[in-house]
Amino acid sequence: MSRIIVIGGGLAGLTAAYWAVEAGLEVSLLEATHRFGGHTRTAKLDAIALELGEEFFEDTPDTLLNLCGLLGLEPQPLPDLRRVVRQGGQDWVLPAGLNLASGYGLHQIAELPFSRSVKWRLGTERFTPTALVKDELLGAFFRRRLGPEVWGVLEPYLSATLGGPAEDVSAPAAFGRLVGLERKGGLLAGSRPLTTEGRWHLVEGMGALIEALSKHLFPKARLLPHHQVWAITRDSRSWTVHTQGGQLEAEAIIMALSAPQAAKVFRPSAPQITTLLNHFPHQHSAKVYLLCRRDELTAGPGEFFFARGEGYTSSALKLTHPNPEMTLARVQFAGETARSADSELSRLAEQDLAKCLQTRVRPLAAWVFRQPFSRPHFTQGQARRTADLERELVHAPGLFLTGSYLAGPGLANLVEHSRQTTQHALDFLALSTA
Numbered sequence: 001m002s003r004i005i006v007i008g009g010g011l012a013g014l015t016a017a018y019w020a021v022e023a024g025l026e027v028s029l030l031e032a033t034h035r036f037g038g039h040t041r042t043a044k045l046d047a048i049a050l051e052l053g054e055e056f057f058e059d060t061p062d063t064l065l066n067l068c069g070l071l072g073l074e075p076q077p078l079p080d081l082r083r084v085v086r087q088g089g090q091d092w093v094l095p096a097g098l099n100l101a102s103g104y105g106l107h108q109i110a111e112l113p114f115s116r117s118v119k120w121r122l123g124t125e126r127f128t129p130t131a132l133v134k135d136e137l138l139g140a141f142f143r144r145r146l147g148p149e150v151w152g153v154l155e156p157y158l159s160a161t162l163g164g165p166a167e168d169v170s171a172p173a174a175f176g177r178l179v180g181l182e183r184k185g186g187l188l189a190g191s192r193p194l195t196t197e198g199r200w201h202l203v204e205g206m207g208a209l210i211e212a213l214s215k216h217l218f219p220k221a222r223l224l225p226h227h228q229v230w231a232i233t234r235d236s237r238s239w240t241v242h243t244q245g246g247q248l249e250a251e252a253i254i255m256a257l258s259a260p261q262a263a264k265v266f267r268p269s270a271p272q273i274t275t276l277l278n279h280f281p282h283q284h285s286a287k288v289y290l291l292c293r294r295d296e297l298t299a300g301p302g303e304f305f306f307a308r309g310e311g312y313t314s315s316a317l318k319l320t321h322p323n324p325e326m327t328l329a330r331v332q333f334a335g336e337t338a339r340s341a342d343s344e345l346s347r348l349a350e351q352d353l354a355k356c357l358q359t360r361v362r363p364l365a366a367w368v369f370r371q372p373f374s375r376p377h378f379t380q381g382q383a384r385r386t387a388d389l390e391r392e393l394v395h396a397p398g399l400f401l402t403g404s405y406l407a408g409p410g411l412a413n414l415v416e417h418s419r420q421t422t423q424h425a426l427d428f429l430a431l432s433t434a
């Protein structure tokens with residue numbers, strides 16, 4: 001019997017297994033597919049790296065940045081890209097380094113070509129009284145602090161970053177640090193002393209992190225790909241994990257799946273947990289990569305953000321030059337559109353590219369990657385949903401849940417949540433042995 005079984009071999013599961021192994025425990029890591037990494041994946045096509053999941057991470061909390069160092073990786077600050085929001089028939093070039101997750105550089109918003117009245121409002125934002133609205137919507141929060149014009153420009157960028165309509169997001173759940181800045185005398189004044197933009201990436205791609213974690217874990221942990229978990233059950237002593245290959249037992253379980261994936265595992269034995277997990281909303285996501293000849297597509301590097309209407313979809317376009325002859329365009333979709341057929345997504349991506357550059361593009365190759373239900377959407381009620389789930393888990397000693405739907409946006413939060421969850425599991429095991 002393993003002391004801990006980790007279910008799910010994405011970044012959350014791999015890091016949970018890492019800390020459990022570092023604590024000297026016997027660990028099994030079960031992954032449904034043939035490969036570890038989940039949504040964090042870099043596909044390599046010749047020398048071109050296609051990032052399928054998140055492309056960078058924050059340095060706060062610093063657990064992931066430090067872990068990279070421990071694994072011998074050398075993260076680099078994310079290079080500055082020209083970021084343009086196309087809104088109201090106008091191009092708004094976002095200030096260099098602006099990071100809305102940390103608040104860094106927010107004061108530079110006042111340099112954008114807003115009307116005098118908007119600039120005056122921004123200049124006096126620090127005198128706007130702090131309103132402690134519980135679980136306020138992000139749109140309402142920004143309109144209240146900075147005005148509707150500023151929100152109109154930031155909204156397409158934030159929707160693309162969050163992978164769903166930013167208007168519906170809970171400000172404290174998704175941007176707790178901004179809410180904190182309001183209490184420190186205003187967003188613009190509070191952002192001024194911040195000293196780091198704080199976004200990092202791995203030049204070789206985020207896949208290098210998965211590779212380094214897997215190498216570190218093997219053979220210290222039992223890594224079991226092709227082990228899809230159907231259900232988990234518990235008797236008075238231990239947990240039983242039911243997979244297509246048979247049953248495994250453990251004293252504690254860390255379930256590192258997305259909420260929709262975890263909901264399926266609980267259905268046979270704990271439908272009440274399935275119901276609670278189904279209350280965490282998730283959006284679909286898709287990335288389309290178009291490879292074009294550089295003499296046909298000279299623009300870039302840079303990123304463009306558009307707001308869309310129907311249903312709701314955000315779309316973001318990134319142009320880079322993987323080599324002197326080529327331009328690589330990445331178009332990212334979130335929302336219902338991300339479920340469209342590959343041909344439709346390619347067509348929409350080409351349309352976005354043509355609209356953005358006002359020219360027809362003829363890609364040499366297109367790749368479409370669709371990830372249904374991959375992006376947690378931190379809508380109002382996130383704190384209540386989490387509290388309800390935690391209350392239910394009190395009746396399941398030795399069972400611990402982690403995943404981005406509980407951690408908040410971004411990989412840095414995810415890895416810190418996974419570390420804390422593993423620590424709770426270790427504390428539980430220490431107490432049950434005592």
Ligand SMILES: Cc1cc2nc3c(=O)[nH]c(=O)nc-3n(C[C@H](O)[C@H](O)[C@H](O)COP(=O)(O)OP(=O)(O)OC[C@H]3O[C@@H](n4cnc5c(N)ncnc54)[C@H](O)[C@@H]3O)c2cc1C
Nearest residue numbers: 008009010011012031032038039053228229403404409410
């Ligand atoms: C393009 C893109 C951008 C994103 N950006 C953000 C972002 O900005 N912020 C954010 O919070 N999130 C974002 N996400 C969501 C992203 O999925 C997570 O942040 C992160 O990858 C989640 O890691 P994870 O390990 O929790 O889950 P996953 O990466 O989903 O890994 C779960 C693993 O469990 C396996 N599995 C599933 N079911 C079972 C089972 N029954 N038995 C065994 N194994 C199972 C899966 O095969 C998978 O390998 C983004 C996703 C995409 C695709």
